[in-house]
Amino acid sequence: MKKLAPDYYFFILIGLAFTLTTCDKDKNNEEPADPNKGTVQDVQGKSYPTIKIGDQWWMAENLKATKFRSGEDIPNVPGAGEWTSLGDAAYCNSNNDTAIAEVYGRLYNWHAATDGRKICPTGWHVPNDNDWAALTQFLGGEEVAGGKLKQTDTELWNSPNADATNESGFNAIPGGVRNSNTGNFAGMGTNASWWSVTQQNTDNAFTWGITSVNGIMANYFLDKNAGLSIRCVKD
Numbered sequence: 001m002k003k004l005a006p007d008y009y010f011f012i013l014i015g016l017a018f019t020l021t022t023c024d025k026d027k028n029n030e031e032p033a034d035p036n037k038g039t040v041q042d043v044q045g046k047s048y049p050t051i052k053i054g055d056q057w058w059m060a061e062n063l064k065a066t067k068f069r070s071g072e073d074i075p076n077v078p079g080a081g082e083w084t085s086l087g088d089a090a091y092c093n094s095n096n097d098t099a100i101a102e103v104y105g106r107l108y109n110w111h112a113a114t115d116g117r118k119i120c121p122t123g124w125h126v127p128n129d130n131d132w133a134a135l136t137q138f139l140g141g142e143e144v145a146g147g148k149l150k151q152t153d154t155e156l157w158n159s160p161n162a163d164a165t166n167e168s169g170f171n172a173i174p175g176g177v178r179n180s181n182t183g184n185f186a187g188m189g190t191n192a193s194w195w196s197v198t199q200q201n202t203d204n205a206f207t208w209g210i211t212s213v214n215g216i217m218a219n220y221f222l223d224k225n226a227g228l229s230i231r232c233v234k235d
Contacts, residue, residue, distance in 0.1 A: 037169070040232075042121045043069050050234075051169040054138035056131070057234035059124070060171045062105025062194075066091065068117035074108070080183025086225055089115040094176055095185050103156070104175035104188070107227035110205045113195040120232035127233045129198035129219070132208045136217045139168055146172075147215025150192070158189040163215025172210055178227025185227075193228045 036052040042065045049060040066074055068089075077083050077090040089112035093101035112119055113126045120126055127135075139145035147163030149170040154161050156173045166172075176188035187193070193209035200206055200221035207222050222228070 040121050040124060043067050043071055048121075049171075051171075053135060053168050053170065056135060056138075058135070058170060059232045060169055062173065062175055063108070063119065063230040063232060064101060064105050065119060066106070068115060068119055069122060070117040072117055074112055074115075074119070083109075083178065083183040083227070084181060084225060087111065092178060092227055094178075094188055100188070104173055105229050107175065107178050108195065108230050109227055110195055110197075110224035113230055114197050119230065123235050124232040125235055126195060126197050126230055129196045129206050131233050132194075132196055132219070136208075136219075139217075142217050142219065144215050145217035146210035149217065150210055150215070156189070158212045161212050174210075174212065175229045177222075180223035180225035180227075193222075194231050195228050 038050040038057070039047050040050050040059065041047050042063075044065060044067055046064055048063075050057055051060040066076065068074060075088070075090045077086065077092055078096045083090065083092065086109060089109065091106045091108045091112055093106055094104055108119070118125075136142055136145040139148045144163070148165055148168045149172040150161065150164035151157060151166050151171050151173055152161065152164045157164065158174070172192045174187065174189050174192045176186055176191055177193050178185055190212045191209060193207050196206040196208060198206045203223060204221040205224050207220060207226075207228060209218050209220070210216070
């Protein structure tokens with residue numbers, strides 16, 4: 001068997017060393033993962049971006065789930081008359097258009113937000129008023145927090161989308177609402193509203209919302225049969 005010359009071994013070792021050094025340099029040049037960003041999946045395998053704001057982790061996208069965490073279907077109720085008379089969990093697509101829902105997320109009544117089968121992914125929940133208040137205060141209070149939550153574009157948001165900076169990374173977009181009395185859709189492009197699980201009374205629950213005309217994060221209440229967006233917050 002023919003032996004290799006010593007010089008051959010020398011060049012093999014030099015080449016190997018060069019390769020290892022280059023790999024280490026490439027590894028060192030990789031962008032480090034952002035510790036304030038992540039993802040979470042719902043029961044249907046849909047992945048949502050997440051963002052840490054203060055001490056809280058929030059979904060950075062409106063919920064799109066059509067099943068509870070248990071795997072059971074959330075009833076889809078497109079009809080206006082049926083929607084207004086509901087006393088149980090339901091969702092709908094804005095303007096009953098699934099293409100819109102893929103961008104803005106779906107609208108849910110309060111009964112879906114609080115259903116015992118759970119609408120948020122494991123380890124996450126629909127926020128209560130204290131959760132929303134903590135987010136708002138961290139961002140400087142109700143007068144300015146809305147602007148820090150809103151996406152800055154004027155494609156999803158109607159102009160002027162005043163005071164929008166999205167410096168929080170929350171990516172708020174205006175999915176609008178479904179009226180509890182008429183079943184009509186309104187506010188797409190101008191209004192982002194999310195449920196709180198906190199009740200105001202037997203018929204109403206608190207909500208938090210932003211409009212395109214200013215940077216205020218408003219706290220108010222609506223009938224539990226209204227259709228609103230949902231954002232989940234980590235347990």
